[in-house]
Amino acid sequence: MPLLSVQDLEVKFFTRRATVHAVRGTSFDLETGETLGIVGESGCGKSVSALAMLGILPKTGRVTGGRVLFGDQDLVGMSDAKLRKIRGKDIAMIFQDPMTSLNPVLKIGRQMTEVLTKHLPMDKQQATAEAIALLDRVGIPNAADRLGDYPHQFSGGMRQRVMIAMAIACRPKILIADEPTTALDVTIQAQILDLMKKLVVEEGMGLILITHDLGVVAGVCERTNVMYAGRFIETGPTRKLFERPRHPYTLGLLRSVPRLDAQRKEKLDPIGGSPPELTKLTEGCSFAPRCVYATEESRARTPELRPIEGNDHLVACWNPVPDADLPHAPTDRPAAQ
Amino acid sequence: MLAYVVRRLLLMFPILLGLSLLVFLFVRALPGGPAIALLGERANDQSIEQINEALGLDQPVHVQYGRYLKNVASGDLGASVRTRQPVTDELARRFPATVELSIAAMFFAILLGIPLGFIAAKRYGGILDNASLVASLIGVSIPVFFLALLLKYLFAVKLGWLPTIGRLSLTEQLDHPTNFYIVDAIVTGNWSALRDALEHLVLPAIALGTIPLAIVARITRAATLDVLSEDYVRTARAKGLDPRVVDRRHVLKNAMLPVVTVIGLQTGLLLTGAVLTETVFAWPGLGTLVLDAIRFRDYAVLQGGILFFAVVFVVVNLLVDISYAFLNPRIRYR
Amino acid sequence: MSITEAEAAQLSFERPSGLWADAWDRFKRNPAALVGIVLIVVFILAAIFAAQIAPFEPNEQAGPLATNPAGPGGEHLLGLDMQGRDVFTRILFGARLSLLVGLVSVSVGLALGLVLGSLAGYLGGRVDFAIMRVMDLMLSVPGLLLAIALVTVMGRGLISIMLAVGIVQVPTFARLLRGSILGQREADYVLAARSVGVPGRRVLLGHILPNSIAPVIVQATLAMATAIIEVAALSFVGLGPNDPRLPEWGKMLAENANRLQQSVHLVLFPGLAIVFSTLGINLIGDGLREAIDPKLKT
Numbered sequence: 001m002p003l004l005s006v007q008d009l010e011v012k013f014f015t016r017r018a019t020v021h022a023v024r025g026t027s028f029d030l031e032t033g034e035t036l037g038i039v040g041e042s043g044c045g046k047s048v049s050a051l052a053m054l055g056i057l058p059k060t061g062r063v064t065g066g067r068v069l070f071g072d073q074d075l076v077g078m079s080d081a082k083l084r085k086i087r088g089k090d091i092a093m094i095f096q097d098p099m100t101s102l103n104p105v106l107k108i109g110r111q112m113t114e115v116l117t118k119h120l121p122m123d124k125q126q127a128t129a130e131a132i133a134l135l136d137r138v139g140i141p142n143a144a145d146r147l148g149d150y151p152h153q154f155s156g157g158m159r160q161r162v163m164i165a166m167a168i169a170c171r172p173k174i175l176i177a178d179e180p181t182t183a184l185d186v187t188i189q190a191q192i193l194d195l196m197k198k199l200v201v202e203e204g205m206g207l208i209l210i211t212h213d214l215g216v217v218a219g220v221c222e223r224t225n226v227m228y229a230g231r232f233i234e235t236g237p238t239r240k241l242f243e244r245p246r247h248p249y250t251l252g253l254l255r256s257v258p259r260l261d262a263q264r265k266e267k268l269d270p271i272g273g274s275p276p277e278l279t280k281l282t283e284g285c286s287f288a289p290r291c292v293y294a295t296e297e298s299r300a301r302t303p304e305l306r307p308i309e310g311n312d313h314l315v316a317c318w319n320p321v322p323d324a325d326l327p328h329a330p331t332d333r334p335a336a337q
Numbered sequence: 338m339l340a341y342v343v344r345r346l347l348l349m350f351p352i353l354l355g356l357s358l359l360v361f362l363f364v365r366a367l368p369g370g371p372a373i374a375l376l377g378e379r380a381n382d383q384s385i386e387q388i389n390e391a392l393g394l395d396q397p398v399h400v401q402y403g404r405y406l407k408n409v410a411s412g413d414l415g416a417s418v419r420t421r422q423p424v425t426d427e428l429a430r431r432f433p434a435t436v437e438l439s440i441a442a443m444f445f446a447i448l449l450g451i452p453l454g455f456i457a458a459k460r461y462g463g464i465l466d467n468a469s470l471v472a473s474l475i476g477v478s479i480p481v482f483f484l485a486l487l488l489k490y491l492f493a494v495k496l497g498w499l500p501t502i503g504r505l506s507l508t509e510q511l512d513h514p515t516n517f518y519i520v521d522a523i524v525t526g527n528w529s530a531l532r533d534a535l536e537h538l539v540l541p542a543i544a545l546g547t548i549p550l551a552i553v554a555r556i557t558r559a560a561t562l563d564v565l566s567e568d569y570v571r572t573a574r575a576k577g578l579d580p581r582v583v584d585r586r587h588v589l590k591n592a593m594l595p596v597v598t599v600i601g602l603q604t605g606l607l608l609t610g611a612v613l614t615e616t617v618f619a620w621p622g623l624g625t626l627v628l629d630a631i632r633f634r635d636y637a638v639l640q641g642g643i644l645f646f647a648v649v650f651v652v653v654n655l656l657v658d659i660s661y662a663f664l665n666p667r668i669r670y671r
Numbered sequence: 672m673s674i675t676e677a678e679a680a681q682l683s684f685e686r687p688s689g690l691w692a693d694a695w696d697r698f699k700r701n702p703a704a705l706v707g708i709v710l711i712v713v714f715i716l717a718a719i720f721a722a723q724i725a726p727f728e729p730n731e732q733a734g735p736l737a738t739n740p741a742g743p744g745g746e747h748l749l750g751l752d753m754q755g756r757d758v759f760t761r762i763l764f765g766a767r768l769s770l771l772v773g774l775v776s777v778s779v780g781l782a783l784g785l786v787l788g789s790l791a792g793y794l795g796g797r798v799d800f801a802i803m804r805v806m807d808l809m810l811s812v813p814g815l816l817l818a819i820a821l822v823t824v825m826g827r828g829l830i831s832i833m834l835a836v837g838i839v840q841v842p843t844f845a846r847l848l849r850g851s852i853l854g855q856r857e858a859d860y861v862l863a864a865r866s867v868g869v870p871g872r873r874v875l876l877g878h879i880l881p882n883s884i885a886p887v888i889v890q891a892t893l894a895m896a897t898a899i900i901e902v903a904a905l906s907f908v909g910l911g912p913n914d915p916r917l918p919e920w921g922k923m924l925a926e927n928a929n930r931l932q933q934s935v936h937l938v939l940f941p942g943l944a945i946v947f948s949t950l951g952i953n954l955i956g957d958g959l960r961e962a963i964d965p966k967l968k969t
Binding site: 085087101 | 575577586594
């Protein structure tokens with residue numbers, strides 16, 4: 001039995017103007033200790049999926065279908081009181097912007113200890129000691145002295161370390177990281193990713209890493225799901241996916257990443273057009289309007305994920321990218337030389 | 338923190354200096370000149386000369402101002418034409434009444450306004466939210482003296498539930514060690530007087546507190562709406578904290594920052610409102626003192642009263658800023 | 672190659688007209704603002720056509736002199752006052768007075784505030800410092816007290832009352848405009864205008880002011896309500912217009928404040944007139960604020 005099993009998850013937002021179908025039936029499993037990446041453009045529903053799993057969608061959003069099985073419990077439809085015992089304890093989350101994700105008027109120590117005393121049988125003293133140990137572990141110097149500091153006294157990278165320390169405080173089984181490095185400087189990004197990788201291994205946590213940055217996924221995740229307009233359109237082992245992307249969208253994503261080893265004259269190849277509005281979705285592949293491989297069938301019927309090249313690589317496409325058009329993936333290069 | 342307070346205190350001086358200059362010019366601009374203004378129209382030539390000399394009106398203006406400053410600094414604001422009492426004594430006697438009224442009004446506004454605004458924000462777009470918006474708009478549109486009159490008519494005149502004027506019934510005997518009647522009644526253990534004083538306080542406090550209530554509720558609502566969509570609130574929820582803890586520790590604590598500022602800004606309005614409310618309920622505070630001074634052309638009292646009001650206003654704003662710094666760590670350490 | 676001033680001025684850095692169309696759209700859909708419009712239209716019509724609508728003259732003795740004048744009913748819609756004058760008539764003419772007072776004093780406050788605020792904001796340095804310290808000082812005296820002091824000095828003529836109430840509002844406008852200009856001065860479109868050689872005065876008048884105007888409009892609307900209430904308050908404390916014949920709402924109310932028990936209608940109706948007119952203005956002001964900047968929704 002997988003640690004976490006998401007099945008046909010659907011999320012809709014009900015605003016006065018329209019209903020937004022943000023997540024349209026996504027499914028995936030996460031095993032203990034597995035690292036899974038979810039990649040996509042902003043607005044494709046990747047963050048919403050995470051919030052939905054934890055039951056902390058904004059007020060206008062609602063899970064309208066599917067199940068989120070954690071062990072034998074379904075998190076969808078669970079009472080908030082029960083869910084709160086899981087949130088922050090068994091499943092913890094890190095957010096994108098460490099500048100705004102910490103409460104500016106509470107001391108760091110307080111924000112750390114409140115999660116410890118809530119979920120674990122600790123008194124204030126024990127929680128404080130544990131908070132120091134945690135901050136120390138995520139690499140914050142003089143941890144004991146910094147408990148009394150406020151978030152604005154930390155740099156962005158240090159704040160994200162605090163967020164991570166808070167997330168792993170109760171030894172969660174699953175860590176969800178939503179764009180954890182997007183708001184950080186490049187040099188800091190690498191440090192934070194290394195830290196997360198290290199902690200995931202040490203704690204044996206399952207990691208769901210949500211990002212738009214293919215480089216981040218390549219460095220951290222064993223498996224990758226590519227999301228487009230509320231659906232997964234390709235999933236597979238990260239290495240395989242990068243070497244042989246079969247969905248035109250995945251290929252497009254890879255091609256729009258600047259490469260150091262590219263020829264000077266070689267232009268980047270961005271994907272033309274923009275994602276569809278999630279308020280007016282019709283039958284057919286959502287990517288078809290932007291896709292050079294689109295066929296009659298793409299426009300007529302919505303493709304489902306189906307295996308291609310073995311059981312672990314799935315793609316939802318009527319006309320997958322032919323071998324001839326595949327690039328040499330960056331991970332491929334050292335081996336080729 | 339201490340440095341911040343000291344700096345704010347130092348910043349207060351130029352403002353106080355400017356205020357004194359303003360009031361100084363005010364007296365000199367009064368119709369008939371300061372001597373007539375300060376002594377009254379029936380003053381005889383001898384006393385006019387006396388006061389002219391005392392004020393040094395024959396001296397250049399900057400010398401006059403210097404002398405005036407010295408007088409003010411030593412607590413000499415002149416004497417009332419009407420009562421012959423030193424103005425400072427009058428102010429000291431009336432001040433507690435106004436403070437008592439203002440504090441009661443602010444309590445009313447804050448204790449009701451913050452929960453109301455918070456609940457409205459939590460139920461954004463609901464009936465309660467819209468009702469509170471309309472109510473608060475009506476609240477800021479009612480002139481305080483009209484509201485005071487309405488309350489007085491309804492609850493005192495028509496229903497007879499509460500007394501119409503003053504701070505205490507004539508039948509009550511109360512010693513006044515502090516001149517804060519509520520405090521006086523409590524320290525002397527005079528429970529019937531306490532009850533009576535509270536009854537007298539209710540209507541004026543509600544009248545005076547209604548506009549601040551409306552404003553506090555509106556700002557609390559707006560601030561709460563802002564904070565509710567902040568990332569750190571999502572973080573708090575992701576930690577699995579109880580909704581009540583999230584609301585109190587993470588939402589309210591942050592939403593209070595703008596509310597405190599606004600409460601500070603309300604003190605000016607409160608003082609102005611006090612002038613009007615005190616008139617309606619014949620409340621023997623600074624407001625009625627100033628208005629009587631206008632009515633009887635008692636300019637020494639008017640001058641002192643305005644200066645005093647302004648100083649209180651400045652000091653209260655200072656206190657608000659300091660408490661804001663206490664609430665907001667980003668300011669404290671700057 | 673040089674760009675002439677005319678060419679530079681042609682470059683459009685202003686917000687697209689869509690912004691105002693959007694704002695109007697939002698305004699129309701706001702029921703509270705529409706209620707405000709209705710109230711204000713009634714108020715303005717009453718002011719304009721007071722002479723035509725009113726059944727009597729404002730100072731005409733239309734009924735008997737009485738210590739307990741007749742309340743609403745019959746020939747006199749809102750009753751009579753102690754001098755036997757028709758209250759409804761006087762309230763209609765009072766609307767005229769309040770509208771005048773509101774318009775004039777806000778114009779005074781707005782004009783002075785705009786000039787001082789733009790000077791401070793645009794010139795900066797010592798001018799800014801001097802102007803803003805005076806404004807701070809004015810703000811450190813509660814509004815009504817400042818008005819009281821000014822009226823005491825300038826006398827109780829209608830003009831000086833309007834001036835006093837207007838002057839009290841100067842700092843608010845000055846601050847608002849200065850803040851807005853400081854914000855805009857470094858804005859990209861202003862830098863762009865400067866970089867193509869648009870002269871300073873033109874930048875201020877052609878680009879900065881138009882973009883600062885939205886919050887000023889909102890503030891001016893709300894200030895109308897404040898002005899009307901403030902004049903009424905001055906009347907209430909005995910510093911209203913000294914002409915006893917003027918049907919000023921605050922004065923009508925004040926004159927009868929201690930006769931609540933006998934003739935509550937003499938307090939109630941002028942009071943309600945004040946409430947409805949200021950409520951109408953506040954509703955519109957609020958609606959405007961939301962319409963112009965939906966983010967500021969309070």
